[in-house]
Amino acid sequence: MINPYDDTYFMKKALQEAEEAFDKGEVPVGAIIVVKDRIIARSHNLTELLNDVTAHAEMQAITSASNFLGGKYLVGCTLYVTLEPCQMCAGALYWSQISKVVYAATDEKRGFKALGAKLHPKTKVIGGILEEEASDLMKRFFIEKRNLN
């Protein structure tokens, strides 16, 4: 039997969150956290609204999932995020010991890989799921932003 709940299915949900960020004028990054095919956290970037550099989608998703689970370790969980995590988010994911991280677009300048930060050795990482959709949203955001100024 085909499992409809694959990485693409969940990345679409993260993309919906990124679109919400877009509509609010935030850099469009969305994230969800999943345990056993169940979404336990949804979030999108809110750094502008909250005036806070720590309000990345992933950070909010980690806090939210920890609240849901009643514990600070996310072993058994998967994070889906539309952009490769930055150093800060990779560092938070490292502490959480999350089992799997799936991202869509690569961030060649500020992604954790480019800057040298590390995920936990037990964390499985997959990149490039719905990469084009996530990149297109990002490009559209920055084009619209430039045209407004």
Place this chain on the structure above:
Amino acid sequence: MINPYDDTYFMKKALQEAEEAFDKGEVPVGAIIVVKDRIIARSHNLTELLNDVTAHAEMQAITSASNFLGGKYLVGCTLYVTLEPCQMCAGALYWSQISKVVYAATDEKRGFKALGAKLHPKTKVIGGILEEEASDLMKRFFIEKRNLN
């Protein structure tokens, strides 16, 4: 004239925060953020109480200082923290473009330097202010924790 408000003066304030964390059974790390000799944020590690790996002293201090200033960039600010920041906190400090980071004890295993993460190129970094006091508090915490179990 001697300026009483030097790095040691402010690190003592961060150490007081670390002691508060100690008294709550948290890994004893404290942080403050200063602008022009004025403390605008005080915090200590609350990862156990909040069940949240993102609740490091520095992260809370960044959020708090941003709220105080009404903006997400901390240019002109100095962070004093009793332990070398981890990757997550270094990543957050990177985004904040904070002008100066002063830490007490080095974290040889999980510090941002050991793991390869980077602060913003414009951020000045000083380590080792009141290092012994901060290390002693940390050692005392882990000895007491072992003896309780």
